[in-house]
Amino acid sequence: MKFHRRTLLTLAGTFLPPFSALHGRSLDTDSFAPQQVVVKLFGAxxxxxxxxxxxxxxxxxGHVLTVASHLVSAGFLTAVTSDGKRFAAETVATEPxxxxxxxxxxxxxxxxxxxxDLKSALDPEPGTPVLAWSNMFxxxxxxxxxxxxxGVIAASVPLEAVQGKWKFPLQSRVWLxxxxxxxxxxxxxxxxxxxGRPVGLIGREIRHAVSGTWVNYAVPLTTLRPAVEAMLEGRKLAAAQPQRNTPALSARELTARFGLALMPAVLERTPAWVDGVIPGSTAAAAGIRRGDLIVLIGDAVITSEADARRRLAEYRPGQKIAITVSRDEQLQELSLVVAASATDNR
Amino acid sequence: MGRCSVCLLVFLSTLTPLTAEDLRQNERQRIEVIQRIAPSVVCVMDSAGAGGGSGVLISADGFAISNYHVTSGSASFLKCGLNDGKVYDAVLVGIDPTGDVSLIQLQGRTDFPFATPGNSDNVRAGDQCLALGNPFLLASDFSPTVTWGIVSGTRRYQYPANTFLEYTDCIQIDASINPGNSGGPLFDIQGRWIGINGRASFEKRGRVNSGAAYAISVNQVLNFIDHLKCGLIVDHGRTDFTVESDEQFNVIVRQVSELSEAWRRGLRSGAILESFAGRQLSSANDFQNVVGIFPEGTRIPLVWRDRSGRHSATVRLGPLHSFRKAPELPQERRQGPPDEQAEAEAQEQPSAELQKLFIARDGFSNYYYNQLATQQLLTPLRMRLADIPPAAAWKIQLNSVEQDPGLQAELVVTADTIGLRLNDRSWLQNTTQPNMQEEPAMFPGFLIAIGQLHRMLQKEGPAFDELTAAGKTLHLPSGRTLKVLNARSGTRLARWYFDDQEALPVALDLEPEAATDEIRLIFADWKTWQGVIFPERLGIVDPATEQVRWLQTSDAIGKQESGK
Known part of the structure; x- marks a missing residue:
């Protein structure tokens, strides 16, 4: 895309048809700019x-903001821009x-x-008419x-939703x-x-935790903006790009430091199943049990056994770690304090 | 920030907020529009008054459009409810199975309220729209349910999903569409009819609204309306070549049938198809969309580019499915009661008067309407021919004008022979077993076409095996939309074109032999000569250039006895 600034601005005025009379008033053609910034994603x-x-x-x-869905974790993404051009897309970072x-x-x-421009994102009140632009179906x-x-923004609420049997990890206020x-x-x-002024990022196909109804929600861009800026600057820890400066713990180190043994990595992506817990260890004190599946450490999604060893290596004695495990089809959030005595010899 | 200098600065919009009075006025206008359009909305049921979908009246004599998948569950007779609370008998007229459209005619009034079509090509994403119909069969008093939304996208293509129903160039809306809405009208916010709601993306919620529904554009429906009024099983068109998109948004021609008109015009694999029917193309979807809105038999202009430059030509669309009978839909696509036994028992016998309005015949949805339309063309023709004495033979003198000054021709036509003398050469064609070797190279097929004209202008009426009215189509190169009368004799099909002013045909297209170019004649200034009616000017369309070569009639004589 060898666009120049002038080309872009001209496009907004001519490429798209005029937007007419939503809610009884005319909108100028520039309102169609959302059409230009939305990309279609294709993956696995x-x-x-x-x-x-x-x-x-x-x-x-060419940074693209989207939801941290299976498409992102699977990789091999292709993005199609509004002019129909196709680009390979790689994950820079995620913010679970x-x-x-x-x-x-x-x-x-x-x-x-x-x-x-995320800085220009609005934070409208419930009752505001909105438009949702997407590659649906x-x-x-x-x-x-x-x-x-x-539609109309119906409410601004904390999201209590489930994805299948899992509690949906989103921890922010959203718009219904x-x-x-x-x-x-x-x-x-x-x-x-x-x-056509940007407001939010359309959320996923999830159900409300209590009613079971499909929730139509969006995350405010004002909430997402600091996270996007952090991801752009590489400040935030990100699952997709593990920090290379802290080497992963070996299985032996993991047991020595936390009293925790994970199922051995037989495949590249062996899930982080807990194979054993040494009685009296840090892990035992946190309530971790054999058979638990570690799904979150802090706010990072744990996709494999290796991922867990890498993540746990980043914590130092005295730090408190929130570990979310799946046990009997329920999510449990456990708190683990890294013991000073468990420090290795380094 | 440098980065944001190229961001689209679209967020400077200075809209004044709507006042409460603005909103009230919008609401009043909306209510007024709904009151105006609601009487045209039809609740379509089978003849037992069960099941159902929706429809819309399009003329005061009771013609109404619905979906094929709504009426296909019913037999030839239906019951229709209007918002006056009354139930009317209706008869099935024409069907377009591929386009999922059907035409019915309500009976018992000549002053039915009807909807006025808008131009669906002008519909834009973001336009407000109103969908009226009978979702979930809620309207027990037949007052339609109204849902409001916006146009979510235009020129959408929806693949035939497990059926032959193909939605091309359709309008996507977010107004609620549910089972029972099918066949009902989509209106713009001014109350102009812009589409027929027929399909939706149903998924995890089951068969209920998901915010993505599709309406057949009214412009497509209107392309087929005269065909439907002729009681036909209308077919869509296909091309004798395939296309695919490339990465640069070109539409590339792939396979071209060597027997096709496109091939004879020089279209070859690898050419870039720039436009089709006047629409610029940038994807194979664009192409599918345009092809899908035309009936079979339509002549379409196209423009392509290849190594030797840019070319244009016209090609006639062939038949897509050639249904001889109304095709069956999978059960889940049909509406109405699934239990045919119960249906049959509950159906009351239509009155004798109603039964006269339906004639079953292969290739037709309702042959009664075809007879009606055919007679509407033939009756004035016969009256016009009644003025002249019967003539078994013609002798016609023709001179060329413009392109070929000095060209002189004499035509001698009898029931079984056509002779042409052109300057110093002559040809003799046998009309019962025509031979392309006996045709002038300058206009191959001309003698055969003149033989057909002789059959058409018989005083006792046209002498063909079968005459069927075939709707209206765009005639090229005149660019006029004309009525079509198909005349078959044996396997030969002649398309005769009529306008509203002249009882006699204004044009003829005829394929003299399979896989050869059509001979295309234009008849201008019909004149009664000595015992014969013949046009003063006869145009012959050059298939390669689309230019018309005109011949001037200087004299014509009709004779009682054979002129051999």
Whole structure:
């Protein structure tokens, strides 16, 4: 994409048809800029997990914000920009507490993209009319414009949702929307006000923990902005790019330091199953049991046994670690304090 | 920040907030529009008054459009409820199975309220829209349910999902669409009819609204409406070549049938197809979308580019499915009661008067309407021919004008022979067993076409095996939308074109032999000569250039006895 600034601005004015009269008033054509910043994502799906999703360009160099879904963790992502061009996309970082992932399109250094300015994101009140822009149901292909649905911000609430049997890890206030955004491929799309100004990131296909109904929600961009900035600057710890300066603990070190043994890594991605806990150890004190599956350490999703050893290596004596395990199909959050006596000889 | 200098600065919008009075006025206008359009909305049921979907009246004489998947569960007769609370008898007229459209006619009134179509090509994503219909069969008093939403996308293509129902160039909306809405109208916020709601993305919630529904564009419906009124099983078109998209958003021609018109015009694999039917293309989806909105038999202009430059030509679309009978849909696609036994028992016998309005025949949805439409073309033709004495033979003098000054031709036509003398050469064609060797190279097929004209202008009526009205189509190169009468004799199909002013045909397209170019004649200024009616000017379309070569009639004589 060898765009120049002028080309981009012209595109916004001419490429797209005029937006007419939502809620009885006319909107100028620039409102269609969301069409330009939303990208269609394609990756690996399996069974009920779709192979497609949506993302939003947040930098001119081609950083894309989306949800931290299976598409991101599986890798091999392709992004299709509004002009129909295809790019490979790699994960820069994820932020599980906000269910956010930052991708980078593999581009030429000179490539420039239209993007939203997160600093200009609005924080509207419930009752505000909104539009949701997404690749839902993969209706649009190539350079075809993404689907738009309309609605109103119904409430601003903490999300209590489940994904299958799991508690959904998102720990932020979200907007509930009265439009149906809970659709295949819509997650990671852009929520704007009815003038096209950016507001939020469309959430995933999850159900409410109590009612079991499908939740239509979006995470405010004002909430996501610090995390995106951190991910851009590489400040935040990120599962996708483990910090290389702390080597992973060996299985022996893990047992020595925490009194914890994990199922040996027979495959590249052997899950972090707890194989044994030494009585009286730090792990035992935290309540970890044989058979637990470690799913979160701090706010990082643990995808494998190796991932757990790498993550636990980062903590120093006296630090408190929040470890979330899955036990009997329930998530349990345990607290582990790294004991001074458990320090190894280094 | 340097980075943000290229961000789209679109967030400077200075909209003034709506006042409470604005909102009230919008609401009043919306209510007024709904009151105006609701009477045209039809609740479509089978003849037992069960099951159902929706429809929309399009004319005061009771013609109404619905989905094929709504009416296909019913027999030829239906019951329809309007928002006056009354139930009307209706008869199935025409079907377009591929496009999922059907035409029915409500009976008993000549002043039905009806919807006025808008131009669906002008619909834009973001436009407000109103969907009216009978979701979940809620309207026990037949007052339609109204749902409001926005257009989520236009020019969408939806693959035939396990069926032949293909949605091309359709309008995607977020207004709630549920089972029972099918066949009902989509209106823009001014109350203009812009589509037929027929399909939705149903997924994890089951068969209920998911915020993604699809309406067949009214422009596509209107392309088929005259065909439907002719009681046909209307077919969609296909091309004799395939295309695919490339990475640069070009549409590349792949396989071209060597027997096709496109091949004869020079279209080859590897060419870039720039436009089709006047629409610029940037993907194979674009192409599918355009092809899908035309009936079979439509002549379409196309433009392509290859190593030797840019070319244009016209090609006729072939038939896609050639259904001889109304095709069956999988049960889950049909609406209405699944228990056919119960249905059959509950159905009341339609009145004798109603039964007259339906004639079953292969290749037709309702042959009664085809007879009606065919007679509407033939009756004025016969009246016009009644003025002249019967003539078994013609002798016609023709001179060329413009391109070929000095060209002189004489035509002698009888029931079984056509003779042409063109300057110093002559040809003799046998009409019962025509031979392409006996055709002038300058206009191959001309003699055979003149033979067909002779059959058409018989005083006792056209002499063909079968005459069927075939709707209206765009005629090229005139660019006029004209009525079509298909005349078959043996396997030969002649397409005769009629306008509203002239009882006599204004054009003829005829394929003289399989896999050869059509001979395309234009008839201008019909004149009664000495015992014969013949056009003063006869145009012949050059298939390669689409230019018309005109011949001027200087004299014509009709004779009672054979002119051999």
């Amino acid at each position: 799906g399996l069974g009920s997990l779709d192979s497609y999703g949506t993302g939003v360009l947040v930098t001119a160099e 507490s906000l269910d956010a992932a930052l991708l980078k399109l593999k581009t030429e250094p000179s490539d420039q993209f239209p993007c939203i 993969r209706v649009a292909a190539g350079n075809e414009p993404v689907s738009i649905v309309h 929307i009265d439009a149906i955004t809970n659709n295949s491929g819509a997650a990671g799309g852009l929520l704007t006000d009815d003038s």
